[in-house]
Amino acid sequence: MVVSEKLRQEGLLKYTDSLPFPALVLDSEFNVIFVNRKGMETFEKAQSGGKCYELTHGIDRPCWEVFGESVCPLKKLMERKDPYAYHEHSGGEFHLLVASRIDEDLYLEFFLDSYISDIIRQLRFLADIDSLTGFYNRRKIEEILRNEIERARRYGDPLSVIFVDIDNFKQINDTYGHRKGDEVLRKVADLIRRELRKTDFVGRFGGEEFVIILPETEPERAVRVAERIRERIEREDFGVGEVTISAGVTGLKGEDDYGSLFVRMDRAMYLAKRKGKNRVETL
Structure with missing residues (x-):
């Protein structure tokens, strides 16, 4: 993967890599520019780059075509809608995603599902x-x-x-x-x-x-x-x-x-x- 020099100069690469949940840096064509450390542990195809939906869902076409437009926070952000997405899969598994714009051509996408699940488990434990x-x-x-x-x-x-x-x-x-x-x-x-x-x-x-x-x-x-x-x-x-x-x-x-x-x-x-x-x- 080619890492943008802009990311290095502004310290965003180090910041993204330190996050306790998976995060991707994407361009406006949904190409994966960078995967943080937690993302490398989470996604099996993290090393291969490619499109974000290939990496995160293992599919060969955009996720909004498969699951509906509401599942992609990056697409919603580009369309000036609220840049978050939540959807459930069978078996109770859920995905919670948030997107953020770095500049005109670079975006961050955060995958908060496992992080939020851990917090919920901890809160339930502490409540008991x-x-x-x-x-x-x-x-x-x-x-x-x-x-x-x-x-x-x-x-x-x-x-x-x-x-x-x-x-x-x-x-x-x-x-x-x-x-x-x-x-x-x-x-x-x-x-x-x-x-x-x-x-x-x-x-x-x-x-x-x-x-x-x-x-x-x-x-x-x-x-x-x-x-x-x-x-x-x-x-x-x-x-x-x-x-x-x-x-x-x-x-x-x-x-x-x-x-x-x-x-x-x-x-x-x-x-x-x-x-x-x-x-x-x-x-």
Whole structure:
């Protein structure tokens, strides 16, 4: 490919090559003048140059003749229309493109679909995660629990839950400050994580409360998991004196729905509190 000296002089070549999404420099005849680094990774025929539609769609005639005029932002830009395009293919794949004019004969075309998809995935992930502990947040763990109840019902599998509350956590915050309290929360979360399987789910339900979902697990085994968590936390040095937890365990029963299962695990946890804390109770 011949790279325009104008691109080099104005630093546009370096700029285009640094973009985190595929970008092409094209002339007014739709010839590919330059493909940036991300474009070279994305398009199989990037080395061959040629027409942009050959490179990006693998077809031998203009894409607007195949998919319609709305799919080409460069053509729309030349016709003084809004220089962006969005279209979907089968299987949910989509393309989002934007064009920009460099001068009378040179254009930039940006392919934002994979970049936007990555951002959407990241935003969805961040929307589900508690930033302090890295666990699911309350909304997401409630959604997972509802789904797991439905799945357990469908396949006849056991399902158990553990409701964990850090004992006297307000006292830790009042005595040592909220920054130290956050350190305790992170450390408790890490200790919980070490006792769980990859197939288990855990979320931060409230300030110092955690919900653990154990698919395909009978309550008896869930009690053993809760005891291991309790013992591990009791042994740990948090630098704030003794830190303990109270845990309530229950399993899916009879005609349970989310509400009845939650009420029972909540009651089990508060039973552990009433019996002196630093213990596991089951209902």
